[in-house]
Amino acid sequence: MARPRRVERKPALAVAVTVVFFAWLYLPILAVALFSLNDKKSLSRFSGFSLRWYDELVHNSALIDSLVASLEIASVATAGSLVLGTMLALGLERVTSRRGRVIGAVTLLPLVTPEIVTGVAALLLFTGVGLKLSMGTVILAEITFSIAYVTVIVRGRLAGVSREVEEAARDLGCTPFQAVRLVTLPTLVPALVGAGLLVFALVFDDFVLAFFTTGVDPQPLPVRVYSSIRFGVSPAINAIGTLMLLASALLIVAALVLPRLLGRGTSSLDLITGGRR
Amino acid sequence: MTAATPDPAPTDATPSVTLRGLTKVYDGTTVVDALDLDIASGEFFSLLGPSGCGKTTTLRMIAGFSDPTSGSILVGGEDVTSTPPHRRDVNTVFQSYALFEHLDVRGNVGFGLRRRGVDRATLKRRVSEMLELVELGDRGKERPSRLSGGQRQRVALARALINEPKVLLLDEPLAALDLKLRHAMQAELKSIQRRVGITFLFVTHDQDEALSMSDRVAIMNEGVIEQCGTPEDVYERPTSVFAAGFIGVSNLMSGTWADGSVTISPSVSIPAPGHQGSADGEAVSVAVRPEKIWLSELTPAMFRMPGTIVATTYHGATTQHVVSISPDLTLTVLEQNLPRMRAEDRWIPGDRVELGWLPEHTVVLT
Numbered sequence A: 001m002a003r004p005r006r007v008e009r010k011p012a013l014a015v016a017v018t019v020v021f022f023a024w025l026y027l028p029i030l031a032v033a034l035f036s037l038n039d040k041k042s043l044s045r046f047s048g049f050s051l052r053w054y055d056e057l058v059h060n061s062a063l064i065d066s067l068v069a070s071l072e073i074a075s076v077a078t079a080g081s082l083v084l085g086t087m088l089a090l091g092l093e094r095v096t097s098r099r100g101r102v103i104g105a106v107t108l109l110p111l112v113t114p115e116i117v118t119g120v121a122a123l124l125l126f127t128g129v130g131l132k133l134s135m136g137t138v139i140l141a142e143i144t145f146s147i148a149y150v151t152v153i154v155r156g157r158l159a160g161v162s163r164e165v166e167e168a169a170r171d172l173g174c175t176p177f178q179a180v181r182l183v184t185l186p187t188l189v190p191a192l193v194g195a196g197l198l199v200f201a202l203v204f205d206d207f208v209l210a211f212f213t214t215g216v217d218p219q220p221l222p223v224r225v226y227s228s229i230r231f232g233v234s235p236a237i238n239a240i241g242t243l244m245l246l247a248s249a250l251l252i253v254a255a256l257v258l259p260r261l262l263g264r265g266t267s268s269l270d271l272i273t274g275g276r277r
Numbered sequence B: 001m002t003a004a005t006p007d008p009a010p011t012d013a014t015p016s017v018t019l020r021g022l023t024k025v026y027d028g029t030t031v032v033d034a035l036d037l038d039i040a041s042g043e044f045f046s047l048l049g050p051s052g053c054g055k056t057t058t059l060r061m062i063a064g065f066s067d068p069t070s071g072s073i074l075v076g077g078e079d080v081t082s083t084p085p086h087r088r089d090v091n092t093v094f095q096s097y098a099l100f101e102h103l104d105v106r107g108n109v110g111f112g113l114r115r116r117g118v119d120r121a122t123l124k125r126r127v128s129e130m131l132e133l134v135e136l137g138d139r140g141k142e143r144p145s146r147l148s149g150g151q152r153q154r155v156a157l158a159r160a161l162i163n164e165p166k167v168l169l170l171d172e173p174l175a176a177l178d179l180k181l182r183h184a185m186q187a188e189l190k191s192i193q194r195r196v197g198i199t200f201l202f203v204t205h206d207q208d209e210a211l212s213m214s215d216r217v218a219i220m221n222e223g224v225i226e227q228c229g230t231p232e233d234v235y236e237r238p239t240s241v242f243a244a245g246f247i248g249v250s251n252l253m254s255g256t257w258a259d260g261s262v263t264i265s266p267s268v269s270i271p272a273p274g275h276q277g278s279a280d281g282e283a284v285s286v287a288v289r290p291e292k293i294w295l296s297e298l299t300p301a302m303f304r305m306p307g308t309i310v311a312t313t314y315h316g317a318t319t320q321h322v323v324s325i326s327p328d329l330t331l332t333v334l335e336q337n338l339p340r341m342r343a344e345d346r347w348i349p350g351d352r353v354e355l356g357w358l359p360e361h362t363v364v365l366t
Helices: A012-035 A052-059 A061-094 A098-106 A115-128 A135-160 A163-171 A176-204 A208-213 A221-229 A235-261 A269-273 B055-063 B105-109 B111-115 B120-133 B149-161 B179-196 B207-213 B231-236 B241-246
Strands: B017-026 B029-039 B044-048 B070-075 B090-093 B167-171 B199-204 B216-221 B224-229 B251-258 B261-265 B268-271 B283-288 B303-314 B318-326 B329-336 B352-357 B363-365
Touching: A012 A235, A052 A061, A052 A235, A061 A098, A061 A135, A061 A176, A061 A221, A061 A235, A115 A135, A115 A208, A135 A176, A135 A208, A163 A176, A163 B090, A176 A235, A208 A221, A221 A235, B017 B055, B029 B055, B029 B224, B044 B055, B044 B207, B055 B070, B055 B090, B055 B167, B055 B199, B090 B149, B105 B111, B105 B120, B105 B149, B111 B120, B111 B149, B120 B149, B120 B179, B149 B179, B179 B207, B199 B207, B207 B231, B216 B231, B216 B241, B224 B231, B224 B241, B241 B251, B241 B283, B241 B363, B251 B268, B251 B329, B261 B283, B268 B303
Parallel strands: B044 B199, B044 B216, B090 B167, B167 B199
Antiparallel strands: B017 B029, B017 B070, B216 B224, B251 B261, B251 B283, B261 B268, B283 B363, B303 B318, B303 B352, B318 B329
């Protein structure tokens, strides 16, 4: 053929598009990290390195309170939605009737419902039944919103696990409950870790739902950041952003490395990234 | 089972598995229809049939994963019809192997014993013995996902056998293996079964597998057992048109019974001296295996017919000929390619031949 070597050449256009894409994606984030180390308040001129904004952050008790509140909300919501979402996935996987399939489809609705609708609806519900807005209401709303993500990920994994695996457990002496505990759940661990990480990340920086359902104090971090920006941006916000970035990077590295260190064949992140399988 | 079917001497008076009137109806369709079956202790028994014949449903009912609509299941003389799977003295080798991916090979094999609370030392010893039996002694620490298909199959077998069940149920366990490995595993399964002495109930759609491994074979079709007997019985003496057609290849001819022979067409009448129980004028079928028909070296005892070769196909060890007897009757003949046969002696289409077979190879089906 006339052009056998073409395949081997790197397509210049594709490389260029990739570079521009990553620059577009990550330069603003790098700017945040850079300016968190600025020694002046300016967000446009970098004049020298200093850790003063990190120092200010540590002494800003309102921001720290919000950070702690957001971590608490994300942890509780992750745990709650993991339990409920997994139970839902296990149940839906066994359903064969038409009605069951309809219910299965309905559980996916939160994925496509505009979050602002969910937020307003949650606010109306909570005020309607007389619940005082607080961290508790934020957690309730976030769990409701996160269950669908857990269910989708866990069902995806369940679909790849033969029904016969649970039957094998029962065949070898497990009651139905023991079969789930000793075989099905351990098989689902990669999916549970993946779903947990995803939900934690989604809830931790969720603004819309938190904004509608939060009480006055302590406000979740995204809400606090938003309200403080209205009075002028402090580079302390950059500092907290950089710390969060580092924390999530560490989390991702941990999710990739830990399963391999523990001798697991597959990493939990493979489920999200679609790698290796 | 017919009276002509000789049972192998049972090693134990109580059958391992007894099915009485076992029936399963799904959405108005009868999948298993009033099955009666006794499987002797220590027997290698195969349920053979096409997909959808009810063999897997029968197996699942014995394992306890599916509830019978009616009828009863006895394992070792004890009625287990309504016993949940984890309390039945029965273990299963699943078609997909269903290994526990979160456990290593030893964890998989020892799972059943750990459930029963066997002490650590015994557990360790028994798992090692089992792994030796299936020749996986050095793979104990591997994850199932790192094993080949044949090795996964052995782990599944060891995991079930270690519990020393009254019956081991095998659901097409060799179906996923390639041909060569399948043949090797057939021989190995058989030898393992002989060594451990546990009753095997093997479900397959592969007649070759069923014939080569089993003490007895039951041919299942549309929820009922068509025929049950030793591999030789069901192959040499099929009792129904389905059995004759499903196992191996048969030349099936339909005709009318009269005076000790079957009239296929005005010019063809096949004597069947051994057949009894049909009235004159009754419609019957005749089955003859292709390899029982001779094209040369015919003897006086044989039933003979003239014909014309219309096609030959070379299969390596054998050659298949299609012989036309009359315009509406052709027979398939399978000839061994013996060392003394020379290429120029082979039959070619158009050759006039005389074919024949011994009267005992004529099987009359009613």
